[in-house]
Amino acid sequence: AVGTGLNAHPELSQKVSEELTQLIGTKxxxxxxxxxxxxxxxxxxxxxxxxxxxxxxxxxxxxxIRWLASGPRCGLGELIIPENEPGSSIMPGKVNPTQ
Structure with missing residues (x-):
């Protein structure tokens, strides 16, 4: 079976592990x-x-957060996110909270 070490020397896996530990610095x-x-x-x-x-x-x-900040005309509006830039001209009242 590939990867099981059935046909390898009994100490091979231990010696390879020790060598890798020394080379890489991780146990x-x-x-x-x-x-x-x-x-x-x-x-x-x-x-x-x-x-x-x-x-x-x-x-x-x-x-x-999205639902709590929904509004201003409809939605919950329980959370106010600062208006950092204007929204859309097609959707009045829309705010783009950024940053």
Whole structure:
């Protein structure tokens, strides 16, 4: 099986890890279970899940701010965002909050 080290010298993975640690300066270790390391992507999945949760929370915050600042003629208008530049000539009352 490719990547498991079945046909390699028993000390190869440890020696390669030590050499990489010296060359790069970041600690490298060989997985105790090569088959599990090949089939499992736990760290990537956990990181992806955390980033997806963060993205969902940031989207909720952005939508809440957008709704709370909606107005002036209709909408909630509970939040006032400073008017930094004029809005559209087609849509009176529109404000482009920038910066």
């Amino acid at each position: 490298f270790v060989s997985s105790p279970s090569k088959f599990h390391a090949l089939t499992s992507h736990d760290a990537i999945n956990f990181t992806h899940g955390a980033m997806k949760g963060l993205a969902a929370n940031l989207m909720k915050i952005a939508n809440d």
